[in-house]
Amino acid sequence: MSYQVLARKWRPHTFQQIIGQEHIVRILKNALELNRLHHAYLFTGTRGVGKTTLARLLAKCFNCEKGATATPCDTCKNCIAIDAGRFLDLLEIDAASRTKVEDTRELLENVHYQPAEGRYKVYLIDEVHMLSGHSFNALLKTLEEPPAYVKFLLATTDPKRLPITILSRCLQLNLKRVEASQIALHLQHxxxxxxxxxxxxxxxxxxxxxxxxxRDALSLLDQTICYCNDHITQKETEQMLGSIEQEALFNLLQALFNQDGAQLLAEIKHLSEYAADFQLALEDLLTILHRISIAQVIKDAPDHSPDIEKFAQCFSHEEVQLYYQIALIGRRDLPLAPNPEQGFEMVLLRMLAFKPVNINNPPAAKKIISPIKIKTKTETAPTLMIDNYNWAQLLPQLELNGLAYVLAANCTLKAIIENKITLILSTQHSAMCNKKLIERVEQALTRVFKKPMQLDIALSTDEIDTPTKQQQKIKTDRADAAKEAIKNDEDVRKIVDLFNATIDINSITAL
Ligand SMILES: Nc1ncnc2c1ncn2[C@@H]1O[C@H](COP(=O)(O)OP(=O)(O)OP(=O)(O)O)[C@@H](O)[C@H]1O
Ligand SMILES: [Mg+2]
Ligand SMILES: [Zn+2]
Incomplete structure (x- = not known):
């Protein structure tokens, strides 16, 4: 016999078998016993807490041949058919896969036919928040005046995305996360x-x-059984949880390397299925980045795993440094995020957004035009000739002020390709890289270039030569020259000799 995953094998078939959710079970049992049935129920709650399970169980309660009951017999034709998933009057729709209005319409059109074999015709719409607007309207129409023999059972992890018109027509049942102690006892059983x-x-x-x-608990148990060979020990379980997390973290790095945002988010979702602690996951990510960084400078160190070696080659030194820095700050700020998963997601998205660029050694795959000629279509538009490092010339033309000026003056120009301009900013100033300021610089560029310009700012840990630095250098050069001039001035020398004076060099500044 093929192995059936525990989550399916252990799907509850009676209210007694439901773990936790006592408040919901009570409401449903009372309603069934008093025969006060609502025509539409909405089950909400996070993944794997029993929404679909309770909805199917309720469908069985409605249709058991013994009568609508809180204790279905599990032996009659209807109970058996429902448990086996082949009951004609239980129409299960997974809205995540059937979002088109025709699909929902097609199913709802049949609402006016009496049930084929049961007492009630039950529509179970899973992930109902995924229905399209049109489908919602089709559903709403039926919800407004449902025939007496129809019951709607809706389930969603995200009730906020449901229109109020639907919410107000349903009896909402909020399932809770199940207590760890209850889960542990269930696993023991x-x-x-x-x-x-x-x-x-x-x-x-x-x-x-x-x-x-x-559900997550049961799939973890499945994996542990494989890992531990039928004798589950604490030590091996710790190892297994650690290695699943480790693997997920490497997958995240791979997604970063691929610059694939969708893959990144999918991996975080996967990680969230068992990582109880995102703070710890960030710490482990820091350790991995540290090991990668070491592997980049010491070749053939004996404790390097193939994964570490691989990423040591994939990423530049700057990238690893930047990711480390972002993870470090992210770990500090994680308690401030609305929830740890969201905070963790933002840390990784920040890594994705800020890819450092090494100016001296640009990646070969990216085309950089240098020197850059800006072609403009209209006669009146100025033709700007800018070489790669002449951002200082362009800057005054932008007529920026305030923080937008400070941001631009701390950047250097990497490339202008068509209407896309890429600047490099030192990671040290990354705090300035905010959307509002970027927009202001973008507007100024648009004005100067006389066409819509798009600005990208890449962070770099390298020393970069920015207008601000150039101005500082000019200032210090001038001050040095002034100091030299004063020291060598004939008259100054005479005064020094005459009065046995000293020159306070630091008081000499340049304008
Ligand atoms: N309250 C519960 N009591 C006992 N087992 C449960 C409970 N909730 C979930 N399970 C187990 O997890 C499996 C999946 O549960 P179910 O499909 O009901 O989750 P769900 O809330 O609908 O999740 P999703 O949001 O992912 O659809 C069940 O087959 C069962 O093994
Ligand atoms: Mg479900
Ligand atoms: Zn029955």
Whole structure:
């Protein structure tokens, strides 16, 4: 017999088997016993806490041949068909895959036909927030005046994305994350029934890592059973959780290397399925980046894993340094984020956004035009000739002031390709790189170039030669020259000799 994953094998078929969610079970049982049934229920809550399970169970309660009941018999034709997923009057729609209005319409059109074999015709719409606007309208129409034999069971992880018109027509049931202690006991029960030996602390670890999701807990248990060979020990469980996380972190680095935002977000979602602690995940990411950085300077160190070696070659030194810095600051700020997953996501997205550029050694794959001629189409537009490092000449023409000027003056020009201009900013000044200032510089560029310009700012850990630095250098050069001139001035010398005076060199400044 093929192996059935635990989450499916252990899907509850009765209210007694539901772990947690006591408040919901109570409402539903009472409604069934008093025969006060609503025509539309909306199950909400995070993933894997029992939304679909409860909705199917309710469909069985509605249709058991014993009568609408809180204790379906599980032996009648209808109960068996529902448990096997082949009951004609239970229409399951996964809105995540059927979002087109025709699909929903097609299903809802049949609403006026009586149930084929059961008491109620039950529409179970999973991930209902994914329906398109038109589909919502089709659903809404039916929800307004449903025939007495129709029940709607809607489920979503994201009720905020449902129109108020739908929300107001449903009885909303909010499922909670399940307590770790309850999950741990459930895992113990499953292991005992499956004849799998275990150490209690190992199952506690899994329960904690699942963060309230029973589905996550069960899929972690599946993996642990494979890893530990039917005897689940604490030590091996720790190792396994660590190695899953490690693998996920390497996948994140791969997504960064590919500059693939969608892949990055998917990997974070995957990581969130078992990483109970994003603070720890960031710490581990820092350790990995540190090891990569070491591997970049010491070749063939014995403790380098192939993954570390690979990334040591994929990334430039600057990239690793920058990612480290971003992770470090991200770890500090994580407690300020609305929730740790969101904070972690932003840290990684920041890494994706700020790719440092090494000016001395630009990546070969990217075309950089130098010197750059800006061609303009209209006769009146100025033809600017700018070489790669002549940002200082262009800057005054932008007529910027305030912080936008400070930002631009601390940048250097990397390339202008068509209407896209890339500047480089030292990571030291990265705090200035905010959207508002970038927009102001962009507007000024648009005005000077007389066409819409798009500005990209890349961060670099290298020393860069910016207008600000050039001005500072001019100032210090002038001050040095002034100092020299005063020291060598005939009259000054005479005064020094005559009065046995000293010159306070630091009081000499240049204008
Ligand atoms: N409250 C619960 N009690 C017992 N088992 C549960 C519970 N919630 C989830 N499970 C287990 O997790 C599996 C998946 O649950 P279910 O499909 O009901 O989750 P869901 O809330 O619909 O998740 P999703 O948002 O991902 O659709 C079930 O088959 C069952 O094994
Ligand atoms: Mg579900
Ligand atoms: Zn039955």
């Amino acid at each position: 499953i292991c005992t029934s499956e004849k799998i030996a275990f150490e209690v602390p190992a199952l506690n670890l899994l329960a904690n890592a699942a963060e309230g999701s029973l």
